[in-house]
Amino acid sequence: MESVTFLGKQLKNPLVLASGILGNNAGILERVHRAGCGLVTMKSIGPGPRDGHNNPTVIDLGFGMINAVGLPTPGYDHMDTEWQALSGRTFPLNASIYGGSLEEFVQVARFVSEQGPEFIEINISCPNSDRHGMLFGVDEKAAFAVTNAVKRVIAVPLIAKLTPAAPDIGKIARACEDAGADAICAINTAGPGMIIDIEAQMPVLAFKKGGLSGPMIKPVAVRCVYDIYRAVSIPIIGLGGVTTGEDAVEMFMAGATLVGMGSAVRYRGIEVFDQVNRELADWLTDHHVTRDEIIGAAHDRRHTP
């Protein structure tokens, strides 16, 4: 795929690594970039330190995954060597952050902005902590407040990562746009769901419930991106179950400007980025269209009786 300009920054292609997948250190982020990912996202950084939940935390169901890792983080101010390693990077970086309160979001955002990532993504959508994340992503006023507060203290474009748990995700996206968000990233994991082992007679995940990802949630993700596209004019990073070039095409048609992948790494390895780039380019060539031309294309079609 050809390079794209996103919020004024040059990306080598329109593919994004979802937060929470691999992004634990500079070395692996660079490797994912080399493997064909246009924009890599760090694992969500919080005020921390925080260990996250005990295992089992991540289970592959075959048609997608369920996870409740629980937002582990060294804490933004315990990552000196990581920030140092990232300062010499040769790839664009999206820094995902979270907090348990508006004040914590601001505290983390201010510090992280000074480390010079290309973008900051606020995770207001994680279902795997009782105190963090999703609380802010299901309420328009809370979403506006946190977006607005973070926007004021950072010097880089702001991306709001949303949850499909919102009753009307378009309204949440609109609130984020009104508050100054430069882009929307959707969706975070769906559910939460639960799997119970009938022999053990208890939930498999230590946190009991967990977010769903991968192919099983793609229709939910496509619907969310479709709704958001109708509600806002800022660009959208569409993700949720994308595993192939055709999945990416579907996401672009729903209205995404960039397309993210996470669980796809489980099914096709880190090489999935190069593979999807090729598949996407082939599809566009075969159909004599460009990526720009298919963004939001599904919105222009009318069903005829």
Add this chain to the structure above:
Amino acid sequence: MIAEHTPLMIEVAEITIHNSVYTTLFFDFAIDFRPGQFVMLWLPGVDEKPYSLSYYSPTRFGITIEAKGRFSRRAVALAPGDLVGIRGPFGNGFDIVSSPHTAVVAGGCGMAPLAPLVTKLHPDLCFIHGARTKEFILFQDRFARTRHITTDDGSLGHKGVVTDLLAAEIQHRTVQNQHQFDMVYACGPEMMMHAVFTLCESHRIPCQVSLERYMRCGFGVCGACVCGDRVVCTDGPVFDSAQLRNMADFNRTALLKSGRAVPLSDYVTWRCQ
């Protein structure tokens, strides 16, 4: 069928207590397996941890546990008939070379993942095993192959460390103009594996070592076990010389549960809690 998806609850079939800290749990179940691969062991209500298989046959497998932390103490207290969850196997496993000129170097319970490998290698292999004392030599009567023992206190075999014997054997082969090792396999404390790697490098001998890091998913997505740009659960746990040369975190850095990168010694202290 044991698979990589949700854990399969199976009964502990038999237990062998080797000494005060090492215990092997046996399961009468078929599992698709290559030496060096691991499974995730789930104790419902407690936690889930990765363990390499230390015994393998088409109808039975075993994992050997060193009781050192909260989870492993619970695991060694299991009784036959108790149910545990298993998912896997995960990881790459050892690349097995058929040459008669191989060495296997085990340190402490690093013997466990190497045991199923030993039986697959040419019987002429050079087999070295070190431990703190005689009591900590795992699988004392298991192998027909000659095993060269080292102990820190000299209670059995050579008083010293495994690399003393490996270095001597490499030197012997060089001086006698004999065929040098085609492959050295090592598992044990990371400091020991690094010493083996360094020794092999200085004699241009290829080696493979099995690394350990805190893990969550086991299948390469969560990033908990990254070591430099390598993902230990899927790229490893076995790494060869070429990969080790470029692995800045080898014998240096590991991530805690929070994802914080710390010196390896701090990680080891934390893991034993």
